[in-house]
Amino acid sequence: MKILITSVGSLVGQNILDVLEFSSFSRRSRVEVIGTNSVAASPQNFRCERVYLVGNTATEQFEADFTNILTVEKPDVILSGRDEDTFRVTQIVRDLGSDARLPYGTMSSLETALNKIKTFEFCQKHNLPFAETFLSDDSDYLTGLKCFAEKNSFPLIAKPIQGYASKGVFFVRNMDELAVASRLQGYMFQEYLGDGEALTEYFHSMEHLIPLFAHAPNIHHHSCHAIIHPDGTFDDIFISRNEHDSGVTIGFKRVEDKELERITAQFLRAIYTEGGYGPITVQFRHDRYGHWKAQEMNMRTNGNTFPRFMMGQDDLGEIINYLLPDADFPIYVPDKEMSKVLIGKTLKSCVLYPEQVCALSKSNKYSR
Known part of the structure; x- marks a missing residue:
């Protein structure tokens, strides 16, 4: 099976590769990974069988590069590594008439997540709580x-x-x-969304010497994630509390909240009525009155794919099996209870050789 990951150098790309190469349940030998990236000196590039250097997603060069890659590689499944890839890549694939499968529904449903005004209008239309x-x-x-x-x-x-x-x-x-x-x-x-008064001291400090890395106190959100199948069904809704420091998620814990689960299910059903399916994440926080409201949503695999996998939600396996029913791709089930653990998120160091970067930069393609 050939999987193409766009923007493979992103955090999302790393998560997908980490899931495939998880030491206790490696499925890496079952797939051939093709990557695309606009940056040559990215460690994730060289974890792929082949990687292509492409133009930035918004450029005409990207469309030409990506069309050529589709023609040469003929991938079975395509996964987007960044929000901005999702709409553009899906449009190119469908215009070209490629047989590659993507876990996304209609183009208009993708726009609902990418355009913040459309997200708000979508929530208003379906009476969903939003900032x-x-x-x-x-x-x-x-x-x-x-x-x-x-x-x-x-x-x-x-x-x-x-x-x-x-x-x-x-x-x-x-x-x-x-x-x-x-x-x-x-x-x-x-x-x-949150207690604005709790930020008073922080705001006062920002009026003087500006810190190198700004950090507003008590910043966290709840992330609700599920996979909508093409028939509109969806499995368990995974709810996590994500703790932030300097804009980066450092703590990740699965939680149970029946109210959030109920609200998220309403989002999922509404998205499906608009022609959307695939991986969906909705981020929630309490407003100043203590009511849950969404602040954004996305419709792709994301930077929490690997920690969710470790806790028993195997996005990748689920997506592959509904896109390719004959694949019989193994699904990971943890051998112990993982709902009470806290996963710390950090960077993973790796060795990057200059000759690899040089080869990719010169030819726009690298094979390992």
Whole structure:
């Protein structure tokens, strides 16, 4: 079986490879891994049988590169390593008429997760709890935004409409900052989910010497993940509490919450009615009144794929078996109870040889 992983150098790419190569349940010999990446000096590149150096996803060069790879490699399954890959890769595959299978539904359902405004509108349409979001109308933009701030209180969150991985997301703490942020192009504004008053001391410290790595206190979220099958069914919903430090998840623990499970099931059913299926993750936090609200969602394998696998949710096995019913791909089941453990997330060091990077940089392809 040939699996193509786009942006294989990403955290998601590492998670997929770690799942395949897990020492207690290795399935690496069952697959041939093809990778694509726009960065040559990435350690994950050289864990693949072959890796191709491609242009950035948004460029015309990427489309040409990726079309050529599909023609040459003819992969059985394609998995996206980044949010921005998901829509573009799916579009290229379907336009080309490739036989490669992807765990995604309609293009419009993918846009629902990629575009933050569409996410909010989707939740409004299906009466799903989501962070209050400012949408401009025909009235004065800044006046409307100020009314939104007065209604929802500071701090607010400003984020790119087409953003990913928290890049470009920042706090808006007062009316002066709101006036500045309102001039940004391609941004949206949301209520802050959590206790805004708990950030007072942190905000005060940020008005003086700025730390190299900013760290707002008491930052965590609950991540609810499941796989929707093409027939609309889904198995267990995996709920984790993710602890953050300086913007990075460092602690990962499985939890049980019947209310979150119920709300997530509503999200899954609504997504399926819009033509979506495959891996779905919805991130939740409490608002200032203690009510669960979603702050974002994505529709791909993600950076928690390996820790979930260790705790008994084998995304990769499940996806492969519904995309390729005859594959009979083994499913991992832990030999001991894992629901009470805490998984610490960290970097894994590895050796990278200059001649490997040089070979990939020169020819745009490397085979091991």
